[in-house]
Amino acid sequence: MLQFDNRFLRELPGDPERRNEPRQVFGACWSPVDPTPVAAPRLLAYSREVAAALDLDEAAMQTPEMVAALAGNALLPGMVTYASCYGGHQFGQWAGQLGDGRAILLGEVINRRQQRFELQLKGAGPTPYSRRADGRAVLRSSIREFLCSEAMHHLGVPTTRALSLVGTGESVVRDMFYDGHPVAEPGAVVCRVAPSFTRFGHFELLAARGERGLLQRLVDFTIARDFPTLHSDPEQGGLGLWFSEICERTARLMVHWMRVGFVHGVMNTDNMSILGLTIDYGPYGWVDNFDPGWTPNTTDASSRRYCFARQPAIARWNLERLADALARLVPRTDELAAALERYDEIYAAEFCAAFAGKLGLRAWRHDDAELLEDLFELMRQAEIDMTEFFRSLARLDIEQPHLDVVLGACYRDDLRQRYSTGLTRWLARYAARLRQDGEAVATRTARMNAANPRFVLRNYLAQQAIDHAEQGDTQMIHHLLEVLRRPYDEQAGREAFSAKRPDWARHRAGCSMLSCSS
Ligand code: AMP
Ligand code: MG
DSSP states (O other), rough: OEEEOOOHHHHOOBBSSOOOOOOOOOOSSEEEEOOOSSSSOOOEEEEEHHHHEEEEEEHHHSSHHHHHHHHHSSOOOOOOEEOOOOOOETEEEEEEEEESSEEEEEEEEEETTTEEEEEEEEEEOOTTTTTTTBEEEHHHHHHHHHHHHHHHHHOOOOOEEEEEEEEEEEEEEEEETTTOOOOEEEEEEEEESSSOOHHHHHHHHHHTTTOEEEEEEHHHHHHHHHHHHHOOOOOOOHHHHHHHHHHHHHHHHHHHHHTTTEEEOOHHHHOOBBBBOOOOOSOOOSSSSSTTTTSBBGGGGTTTTTTTHHHHHHHHHHHHHHHHHHGGGSSSSSHHHHHHHHHHHHHHHHHHHHHHHTTSSSSSOTTHHHHHHHHHHHHHTTTTTHHHHHHHHHHHHHHSTHHHHTTTTSOOHHHHTTTHHHHHHHHOOOOOOHHHHHHHHHHHHHHHHHOSSOOOHHHHHHHHHHHHTTTOOOOHHHHHHEEETSSSSSOOOOOOOOOOOOGGGGTTTTTTTSSSOE
């Protein structure tokens, strides 16, 4: 049985109103709200690792009571449901109150190892923060969130997790590209799990409204509950150190995204986790052909604010907005400024360490930056698949480097021919650099294979799983979940799941183009 200990509710003020209508909520961090029951809930998939973390075995996951709870149709003992209040900067502009518009918290579970997890249903119906929307989620976006949360975790990227994917038996109407073509789609609910779902925007909203006392309370609460090591050390309890920790975690997260080729797509400050987790999987995507300017989000296609290469700078901008909010609580802001500089330092150092790993270098040297920059430029021009290229690089014979090992990463014959001389030259330079390290092949290969995944949730794979599931066949969801458990291992017989993007997927909706409307 799940043990609940709902500190967020207990220690922070709630909204005295119960009216479940769109409205502004002042003086409170959360609003009580009941999930809206669905017609015919069906458990389509669950993550056994997340279940295990909650001390739930397979049988416990399948009981009618559990499935009903995961659909928002019933509560388990100890569950209390609420939506939290936050704001945010969206696409660079202050957007005011946003809040959990289609996420409903179920409380905080304490497992046998005394670890704390917030449980949250995404798509369980409207809340006071739903504005003009319906509080629901479609199956396609729920599959994407479910699979990618788990894939990211297994890649070693900090992320919120997904316990379950439940089909609702109801349809949800969406105009996928906001072009006047609404379609009824199957609905779903994902149960997300994280130590904390607190976002930068929780603090920003209180600061923007001048609710200084409540802002201080939320900061104190967050440090105490979500940063217990900082909290228990009286020397380290200060706001500056806490913000520095957030900057550091965010920097590490950005390096991971750049390392694995993940593009979040909507890095608004309401989608930034205080714990440095990847949060809110919407129109995200994985880089196929290496393109720094690529974004999967059609809503952002013209300005490309959230494209692949800009993510680290945007995270820094978002941290600055959080610093603006926290500045209301401290007389001097030099500590906050120092923490932001720490972001730059950690990002630079970790980026070099990560790419040293990807290239198999023993340690990053100053002049390696040029080698890497030249590679990026070649990969961009020659339209080379990022995942396939880095993975195959480990097979290069550095005594006799040959183009063959990386050719499979090229998408276009004409570009392969045009850039073959450039690539050959680069590989020769690279091999010479590795020879200077004088390391055993096995040592280098192991380092590279631990940094370069064989399997990522390629956009077209997720879309195939969605296409099948929409026809009632969920097998591919299970296959992908299985393969993505061990992304760094060669998995014999599963080569199809590492194939680079097929031609049909190049411009297909869902594969390279997504919108926020999910
Ligand atoms: P996003 O950028 O998708 O994370 O969402 C921004 C804001 O819109 C958040 O406050 C969400 O809760 C809200 N939102 C997004 N989709 C819906 C929906 N279908 N129903 C209600 N609120 C939504
Ligand atoms: Mg969001």
